[in-house]
Amino acid sequence: MAISDVRQIELPCIRDPRGNLTFIQNKSHLPFDIARVYWLYDVPSDGRRDGHAFMRQHELIVSLSGSFDVTVGDATGSRTFTLNRPFAGLLVPPMTWRSLQNFSTNSAGMVLASTLYDPADYVRDHDEFIRIARTTTADMPVAATPTANRPCGQGGHATSSVDDCRIIPLQRHSGPMGSLTAVENTDRFPFDVRRVYYLYDVPSGAERGGHSHHTEQRMIMAIAGSFDVTVDDGVSRRTFTLNNPSRALYIPAGIWRTVENFSSGSVCLALSSNIYDAADYVRDYRQFLELTSCKR
Numbered sequence: 001m002a003i004s005d006v007r008q009i010e011l012p013c014i015r016d017p018r019g020n021l022t023f024i025q026n027k028s029h030l031p032f033d034i035a036r037v038y039w040l041y042d043v044p045s046d047g048r049r050d051g052h053a054f055m056r057q058h059e060l061i062v063s064l065s066g067s068f069d070v071t072v073g074d075a076t077g078s079r080t081f082t083l084n085r086p087f088a089g090l091l092v093p094p095m096t097w098r099s100l101q102n103f104s105t106n107s108a109g110m111v112l113a114s115t116l117y118d119p120a121d122y123v124r125d126h127d128e129f130i131r132i133a134r135t136t137t138a139d140m141p142v143a144a145t146p147t148a149n150r151p152c153g154q155g156g157h158a159t160s161s162v163d164d165c166r167i168i169p170l171q172r173h174s175g176p177m178g179s180l181t182a183v184e185n186t187d188r189f190p191f192d193v194r195r196v197y198y199l200y201d202v203p204s205g206a207e208r209g210g211h212s213h214h215t216e217q218r219m220i221m222a223i224a225g226s227f228d229v230t231v232d233d234g235v236s237r238r239t240f241t242l243n244n245p246s247r248a249l250y251i252p253a254g255i256w257r258t259v260e261n262f263s264s265g266s267v268c269l270a271l272s273s274n275i276y277d278a279a280d281y282v283r284d285y286r287q288f289l290e291l292t293s294c295k296r
Contacts, residue, residue, distance in 0.1 A: 002076070003073060003074045003076075003077065003078065003079050003096065005093045005096070006072045006079070006081075006090065006091065006092055006093065006096060007091050008081060008088055008089070008090055008091075009029070009060075009088070009090075009091055010087065010088055011023075011024060011062070011088060011089055012029075012087070013086075018202065018203070018206040018207065018208055019199050019200065019202030019203065019206055019208060019262070020086075020087075020199070020200055020201045020202075021197055021198070021199050022087045022198055022200075023195060023196065023197035023198075023276065024112060024195070024196045024197070025195035025275050025276060026194050026195070026275060027275065028275075030060060030112065031058065031091070032114035033194075034112050034113075034114075035113060035115050035116050035185050036113040036115065036116055036117060036182060036183070036184045036185070037111070037112055037113070037182065037184075037193055037271060038110070038111050038113070038180055038182035038183070039064070039108060039110045039111070039180070039181055039223055039245060039269065040100070040108065040109040040110075040111075040178055040179070040180055041108045041109075041179050041181075041224070041245050042174070043068075043103040043109075043177060043179075044103070044176070044177070044178065045102075045104065047101070047103050047177045048099060048100065048101040048177060049099065049100040049101070049177055050098065050099055050100055051097070051098075051099040051124070051126070052098070052122050052123060052124045052129075053095055053096055053097045053098065053122075053123040053129050054094050054095070054096075054115075054121050054122060055094060055095065055120075055121050055122075055123060055132075056094050056115055056121050057094055057113055057121055058091070058092070058093055058094060058113070059091070059111050059112065059113050059114070060089045060090070060091055060092075060111070061083065061089060061090045061092060061100075061109060061110075061111050062083065062086065062090075062109065062110045062111075063084055063086065063088075063107065063108075063109055064086055064108045064109065064200065064223050064224070064269065065107055065108040065200070065223065065224045065267050066084070066103065066104035066105065066107025066108065067083060067084035067102075067104045067107060068082075068083060068100050068102055068103040068104065068107055069081065069082050069083075069100070069102040070082075070083060070090055070098055070099075070100055071099050071101065072092060072096050072097065072098045073096070073097040073098070074095075074096065074097070074133055075133040075134045078097075082102075083109070084104075086198065086200050086267075095123075095129075095132070095133055097126060097129050103178075106224060106265065108223050108224055108245070108267065110196075110198075110223075112196065116185070116186065117182065156214060156291075157212070157214045157254060157282065157291040157292065158213075158214060158215060158252065158254030159233075159254045159292050160233060160252040160253060160254040160255050161233050162231050162232070162233045162236045162237065162238040164252045164255070165231045165238065165240070165249065165250060165251050165252070165255060166249075166250050167240065167247055167248070167249055167250075168189070168219065168247070168248045168249075168250050169247055170183065170221075170246045170248055171246070172245075179245070179246070181245055181246045183219065183248070183271060189219070190217055190219070190252075190273075191217045191273035192273065193271045193272070193273070194272065194273060194274060194275055195271075195272040195274065195275055195276060196272070197270050197272070198223070198267055198268060198269045198270065199259075199267070199270075200266075200267050200268075202227075202262040202266060202268075203262075204263075204264065206260070206262060207258055207259065207260040208259040208260070208268075209229075209257045209258040209259045210256075210257075210258050210283065210285075211256070211281050211282060211283045212254060212256045212257070212281075212282045212288050213253050213254070213274075213280050213282070214279075214282070215274065215280055216253055216274040216277075216280050217251065217252050217253055217272070218251045218270050218271065218272050218273070219249065219250050219251075219270070219271045220248065220249045220251065220259075220268060220269070220270045220271075221242065221247070221248045221249075221269045221270075222242035222243050222244065222245065222267070222268060222269075223245050223267040223269045224265055224267040225243070225263035225264065225265050225266025225267065226241060226242060226243035226261075226262075226263045226266060227241075227242060227259055227260065227261055227262045227263065227266055227268060228240065228241050228242075228259070228260055228261040229242060229249055229251075229257060229258070229259050230257065230258045230259075230260070231251060231255050231256070231257050232255065232256040232257070233254070233255055233256070233292065234289050234293060241261075254292065256282075256285065
């Protein structure tokens with residue numbers, strides 16, 4: 001691949017007085033299926049991340065908060081892109097050397113990847129990368145790692161309990177250049193990720209959510225700042241405070257949820273089991289009670 005194949009893309013930005021929302025999903029915005037999602041945070045302003053290339057992996061890199069530069073290169077030269085908007089991403093194909101630097105204070109970046117983590121896919125030595133790039137005559141294949149999504153419902157509205165909602169501790173890889181946390185489409189997690197969305201520019205006092213899902217499952221993280229998530233099964237309620245990028249709240253299908261008490265500069269990241277489907281949402285609380293009470 002050549003650096004001319006690296007390109008910036010505009011992502012949906014759904015503007016709302018309660019805060020803006022951007023979503024990214026398989027088949028709509030990406031030339032690959034999501035196999036892994038990871039995010040970078042706590043990076044010092046003089047930090048520099050990830051001087052390497054991938055043999056097979058495609059990536060989309062997004063700034064969720066603040067800004068940073070991405071320098072990409074091939075055997076002929078390099079080019080630098082500044083990422084500073086949550087609704088703009090950088091598509092990076094395989095065999096592109098890339099590094100991240102010039103992080104602003106409290107910045108956070110997210111990467112959607114086409115493959116599961118595989119140390120053998122990394123090229124970490126730049127001289128080796130140049131040698132491989134100069135001797136490769138054919139483009140690397142698109143590594144769209146399709147995965148068999150685990151079932152998340154059989155139709156109708158699921159019935160779950162607030163006791164099924166739980167905090168999932170995620171592994172945090174920390175060092176002097178910041179922290180990294182990842183979620184992969186493996187049996188370690190409750191479902192395969194098919195859609196990612198995030199809330200940002202949320203004013204104080206705003207409330208988001210206010211719906212349930214027939215089949216969709218979610219994991220929610222606070223990538224920056226903090227907020228509360230209240231879950232409701234029609235009988236009981238429980239509130240979780242999220243303020244740590246390495247702790248995810250799992251919400252199964254059939255749970256009403258609201259998100260509120262956002263701190264200044266907070267970013268809410270959600271990983272979803274389904275492609276967006278308006279018919280999967282229940283937005284009327286009385287209807288939610290009717291759908292769940294008949295199954296209790």
